[in-house]
Amino acid sequence: MAFNDRLKELRERKGISQASLADDLGVSKSAISMYERGERNPDFETLETIADYFNVDMNYLLCKEDRSIYYLDPEAAEMAQEMYDRPEMKVLFDASRKATKEDIEQVAEILKKLGRK
Structure with missing residues (x-):
């Protein structure tokens, strides 16, 4: 799994559209679409915003870990x-x-x- 797949999975699990996610994050819908197609990657600050939005660890978002470890306990x-x-x-x-x-x-x-x- 890659970042684009993880982003789409998180968005769909939350039950929101690309447009809604874009509004919530303060980015364009086309940016979300490109992220999910793997045509573009967000900058570090946007990655942090996405991780916070979905309440996941950055490593989980980047598919470096299989499960989110946002909370240590x-x-x-x-x-x-x-x-x-x-x-x-x-x-x-x-x-x-x-x-x-x-x-x-x-x-x-x-x-x-x-x-x-």
Whole structure:
């Protein structure tokens, strides 16, 4: 698998169009199309933005690793993925890569309490 395949896979898994991804990343739709066809590669800054957008490690995005290791704690990674799939919880993804499961649980509990008001 190459970067272009990984990008397309991540985009499709998220269920968004090329145009939507382009808007969210601040690039042109044609750039996304060229990335996915392997005709063009993004610069380093855009790669970082794409990795952050999909909540994956840069090495995963570049197909240097088979699984994303954005979070160093595997339990935190599992919990983060569950929360990532919930739109109201996406604020957690501004957190540090060194977040532990307990860190994420505490923030989630705070957010739940805030949502009850």
